[in-house]
Amino acid sequence: MTEPLVRFHEVKKRYGSAFAVKSLDLDIQRGEFVALMGPSGCGKTTTLRMLAGLEQPTSGTITINGKVMNDVPAHQRDTPLVWQSLALFPFLSVVENVEFGLRMRGIDTADRRERALKWLDRMGLAGFEARRIDQLSGGQRQRVALARSLVTEPEMLLLDEPLSALDAHLVIRMQGVLTKLQRELGITFVYVTHSQSEAFAMADRVVIMGQGEIEQIGNPREIFRAPKTRFVAEFVGRNNILAGPVSGGVMTTAQGPVPVATADGPAQIVVAADTVSLSRDRPAQGPAIQAAFLSEEFAGTVIICYLEAADGTEFKAQVTEAQLSALQPEPGQPFWLTWDASRVHVMKA
């Protein structure tokens, strides 16, 4: 295996007595699109900021290109970051913003102007160079921020929730712009987000973080279909989790016995909402549990039904509009949930 571009080795970050990052070991390869994903406060932004040198790790080492970076100040690193707020300089014109990094590197005026204009052109902003930042739309600002970060031709680009301030339709468009750019440039993108759809749509590899630790690393499909921990199963997708001791292929859950194809002992299974179907009568065969209907949520082409089992556990089932109108559910009404036992994912308890 080739040497990774970035290596976090036992990196810890503590603020006072609270750990923002508990112990992080992570390799990032050249040319990879990595998404760091997790709920707020999970340490994903701190991790990114440590990579940029804006925070110092309390202990552990961060290596870039085989060189330990712990004591290298931010301005001597080549790790441009795109901020959520974009952090464009309001007192500079568009082209002056893009030129900033080149100017700080002592590139002469004519050369840096040419390179900045080339990047503006590439970002579809030709003719906007003399504008002020407040004369641009949100999407245009986004592209100026990208041009400003990429003009120095870095080996990697760091992005901290760059799309979270944009309108939904722009987010989809910018996702396309970002993945295309990353492929064309062949550089590493490290992308921090709390949005599953952004991470799964763009990243080659997704790192799920929870409370300062890595919960799972994998490609979007693995994470979605085979979550390793309960945290990941609850954080990504719409999953139902059943837990209990297994004996002779039957799991004794708080909601009743459920057939499971796994060895004896304690276990957890993940049943994705899109594999669950609802019925009024108990299905003739297969696993089934009973739960009372709570509410429904329209999620575009499908509907998510929320149900509650007798022990208070919430279940989710994804149905189509036609199925919903056939069921005519009323709040409090009992339903049977069933699923294809071969499609469940078994987690260690």
Added chain:
Amino acid sequence: MTERTSVYRIFWRLPLILWQGAFFVVPVAFLAVMTFWLVKNYRMEPDFILTNWEKTLGRGVFWDAYWLTLWRAALAAVIATAIAFPAAYTLAFRMSERTRRFALFCLIVPFFTSFLVRAYAWQVILAEGGPVNAVLGSIGLGPYVMLNSGFGAMVGYLTLVLPLVVIFQTWGLSAIDRNLIEAAWNLGATPLRTLVRVILPAARTGIFVGAIFAFILTFGDFVSPFYLGGSKPPTLSILIIDTTKSGQQWPRAAVVSMMMILTLFLTSAAALRIAYRGRG
């Protein structure tokens, strides 16, 4: 609906309009009219003569005082801006919110005592046998004459304006988006270049407004040049006192005042233009 809104609008603006009208526009208009009046046997008579303007602006004394006042005000504004900046920078970027609030309160405390009292205090401190000369004397320096000089006046000016300038600059610096500063480092700017290229431009409005206030207050100040500057050579404020005292020349003093108002109006307008240039 629009009718009601406009009634409300006038209602809320009324106090300001009345106040500004009664205590600013009318007096200034009166002052302007007075510049054309005649003084006869130590009494003013309404008239329309240009003599006051000709006599005042035709004298070298006026122009000497004018340039001196302008120079001192500009110098005080520059010095105050330079001295205040490190303090404001520390308050804005190095202090907790609590400490910053406490420090800003402390900067207001000097205004609890009359500026005259503070000027008298400086008279004692800067006197030939005062504490400053005593300390300097102990290391073999001085004694220096600090009172009744341009230096003494400058000490007074800075006492007057420095707290205000620090407050304005702190506001200006605190309002800077921290991400801009981090973005500058992230793009390869050293701390010094970050200061020059990002922090100063981003805080420009606060810095300019502070300097304008320093200039305005210094330009019209009478206490510093009189009690600490020895009133010679005279500034415009001292010239006004002298003119009214000698022969009740109120109209000529009004000419000096009109010139001061005009100068402040033009310089502040120009400085504010620079301060807000390129801002929405």
